[in-house]
Amino acid sequence: MLLKNRTKQRLRDCLSRRQIGFTLIELLVTIAIATVLMLVAVPSYTAFRRNSQLSDAVSNFIAAANTARANAMKQGLNTYLVPNDTTTGWRSGWMVYADSNWNQAYDAGTDEVVLRHEPLSADITLNIPTTSSLTDGYLLFNGSGYPRLKTGAFGGGTIVMSNTSPRSSSIIIDPAGRVRSCKTGSTGC
Numbered sequence: 001m002l003l004k005n006r007t008k009q010r011l012r013d014c015l016s017r018r019q020i021g022f023t024l025i026e027l028l029v030t031i032a033i034a035t036v037l038m039l040v041a042v043p044s045y046t047a048f049r050r051n052s053q054l055s056d057a058v059s060n061f062i063a064a065a066n067t068a069r070a071n072a073m074k075q076g077l078n079t080y081l082v083p084n085d086t087t088t089g090w091r092s093g094w095m096v097y098a099d100s101n102w103n104q105a106y107d108a109g110t111d112e113v114v115l116r117h118e119p120l121s122a123d124i125t126l127n128i129p130t131t132s133s134l135t136d137g138y139l140l141f142n143g144s145g146y147p148r149l150k151t152g153a154f155g156g157g158t159i160v161m162s163n164t165s166p167r168s169s170s171i172i173i174d175p176a177g178r179v180r181s182c183k184t185g186s187t188g189c
Contacts, residue, residue, distance in 0.1 A: 047165050053121045054163045058181050060117055061094070061159070061171055065139060065179040068096045071114050072141035078148075079114070081139040082106065089137065090126050090159065093117045104150050123163050132157025134173075145177045160184055 022030075064081055072079035078099045085092035096115040097106055120126075128134045133147075133155045140155050142148050147155040154175055162168030168184040182189035 050123050050163045050165050051167055054124055054161060054165075054167060054169065057120050057124050058161055058169045058171060061161070062179050062181055064094055064096050064115055064117060065171075065173060067115050068139065069141045069145045069177050069179070071096065071098055072143055073145040076143040078102065078104070078143070079141050080106070081141075083137060084116070084119070086137055090128075090134075091120050091124075093119045125162050127160040127162070129158055129160070132159065134159050139173065141177060146175070147173050147177050 068079045068081045071077075075098055079096060080099060081094055081096050083090045083092050083094055094117050095106075095113055098112045098114060099105075100112060101107060101110045133139075133149055133153075134157045136149065138150075140148050140150065147157075149155040156173035156175055156177075158173075159171045160168055161171065162184070169181050170184045170189055171179065171181045172189075173179050
């Protein structure tokens with residue numbers, strides 16, 4: 001009995017002295033697993049972020065074009081969607097303004113800015129086909145809501161936004177002034 005009690009006492013002493021925590025091997029295995037998970041997750045997250053930036057840019061451009069069209073019809077004024085900086089083009093972001101004095105140019109003191117959008121992410125590229133009137137650097141809606149050039153001719157067209165994933169979306173402004181987007185290369189785009 002005395003031997004049995006001593007064994008129990010030694011076992012209790014041994015358990016009470018044992019440190020609570022992780023061994024070095026357990027810690028290294030955990031770090032290795034976390035590293036493998038990060039190697040898999042980071043590229044997927046980067047592609048997700050780039051695709052969401054592209055979707056955001058496309059939807060914001062469509063919203064700006066629809067805002068310009070609605071404002072033109074509401075006020076009966078020519079309303080423009082133009083790049084913030086004409087030297088860098090649409091990548092600099094854009095603004096919508098109503099041309100109050102009908103001079104076909106933005107005048108800070110006279111014309112009302114309806115909307116502004118910040119510059120696009122460096123991951124997004126823009127391409128405007130040469131057949132599109134957007135190569136002139138503006139989108140104009142007249143008081144009836146139709147896209148026009150400053151000369152009075154049809155002013156709709158296409159702008160293609162893409163990212164490095166590679167994914168791209170085409171924004172199409174039709175002769176009736178409707179603005180839509182589609183995945184570039186898909187049926188009906």
